[in-house]
Amino acid sequence: MTILTNAVFKRYLAVGPSVQQALKTRAKKKSSSFDKFFPQQNSTRKKQWETLNEDKASWFRRKFAHVHAREKGHEADPYGKKKAHVDKLREIKNQAKIDQKRHKSKFHSKNTVQKLMNDNPFFEYVYGTNSVYAALLNPKRSSHSRLLYHGTIPSKILQQADELKIKTESVDKHRLNLLTNYGVHNNIALETKPLQPMEIVYLGDVDTSSAELTVHEFSFNNEDIAHELPYSTKSDFKNFPLGLYLDEITDPHNIGAIIRSAYFLGADFIVMSRKNCSPLTPVVSKTSSGGLELLPIFYVDKPLEFFTKSQEMGGWTFITSHLSDATAEKYTTGKTLSVPDLNGICSELPVVLVVGNESQGVRTNLKMRSDFFVEIHFGGSKIRDRAQEPIVDSLNVSVATALLINNILTCK
Known part of the structure; x- marks a missing residue:
């Protein structure tokens, strides 16, 4: 053991000085490389x-002129265009946040049970005495689940429910x-499946002898399927049918009121744009007092395509209600009728009356x-209005439609 220790000690004495010299040289290089990049006072x-x-x-x-220009806001944007653009973007962003909060608030205010009941796509609740009775009589309603009531059920509804x-x-x-x-x-209230109106492409010929x-x-395989639809000829001056086309009427109460007036006055059918009109909800049924059914x-x-093909294939005449507008003169010149001109027009040709919403009316195309x-035309006295323009400058779309239908279906 002593011999081994002496040998290691002798080896260390032989190698030690060279190792120590190498470590000193390495430390010296490190300090010099560090000092090279370290700023000195007397550099x-x-x-x-x-x-x-x-x-x-x-x-x-020369190096930092662009930085100074960016800091001088008024000189870099002398006309204020950049500031106006930034303010506009900020306003749009804030308005988007407000709209989002308003949209969310509509859903938070609803009761969860009520939301599930009202938003179910498989059934709806038709309510009101006339609406429920008409729905029970309507063969287009595919199925009814149950009749919910409080108190007593009217006898005519109870009898119809027992039969079904x-x-x-x-x-x-x-x-x-x-x-x-x-x-x-x-x-x-009647729990029933929603109505599914037929989607048509155009109106075809009219047979006055059979009143159809x-x-x-x-169809799904692009086959043209024709359906016969009878129409009313109760008066001597109505030989041809009268239909309505509803464009962009989004208020279900307006649609219900139009359907009620159309059924009462004697219109034969209604055509609606699927994409931009209110759906046929129970609110529409209630407002129409069952006329929807x-x-x-x-x-x-x-x-x-519906307008063009109906005119070409079936000879239908489209009469559009509109408000006076300077931009519309180019396509209304020579085609404008007064309300009395509509009297008895269905004794000569089939007519589709086109009505739109109150704010924009019927679309330009x-x-x-x-x-x-x-x-x-406006018949009120402008003297009574303190404002420069009349405050009440139009009729509700359902009232205007009723007036036009009545003039079309009356004799001259």
Whole structure:
């Protein structure tokens, strides 16, 4: 053991000085490389502007002029365009946040149970005495689940429910309020499947001898299927049918009121644009007082094609209601009718009356394909209005439609 220790000690004495010298050299190199990049107070390094023989101020101006320009806001944007653009973007962003909060608030205010009941795509709750009775009589309603009531059921509804073998269920008034979204339900509601109106492509020929018109639809394999639809000829001055086309009417109460007036006054059918009109909800049924179930209603997916093909294939005349507009003169010149001109027009040709929403009216592309135009002129006294323009300058679309239908279906 002693011999081994002596040998290691001798080896260390032989190698030790060289190792120590190497470590000293390495430490010396490290310190020199560090000192090379560390700034010294008495450094003799030249600055960049001195190397380029350039004045210090001009060198900084050349290198950092864009930074100074960005800091001077008013000089970089002398006309305020950039500031206006930034303010506009900020306003759009803030408005988007407000719209998002407003949209969310609509859903937070709903009761969860009520939302599930009202948004179910498989069934809906038709409410109101006349609406429920008409729905029970409508063969287009594929199936009814149950009849919910509070108190007593009217005898005519109970008799019809017994014939159809519909289950009746007594509930409290609060549940009816939730199911009908607090509508005027008259203590009765019918759980049934939603209506699915036929989607047609155009209106075909009219047979006055049999008092029938044809409506054409395309099946899934693009086959043209014609359906015969009878129309009313109760008066001597109505030989041809009268239909309505509803364009961009989004208020379900307006649509319900139009359907009610159309059924009462004697219109034969209604055609609606599927994409931009209110769907046929229980609110529409209630407002129409059951007329939704009694009047033929069709959907159209391509309104322009519907107008053109109905005119060419069936000889239908499209009369559009509109308001006076300077931009519309180019396609209304020579085609404008007064309201009395509509009297008895269905004794000569089949007519489709086109109506639109109150704010914008009928779309321009549909106006350009219309045959005639009619306007209900303002009859009030402008002297009574303190404002420069009349405050009440138009009729509700359902009232205007009723006036036009009545003039079309009356004798001269």
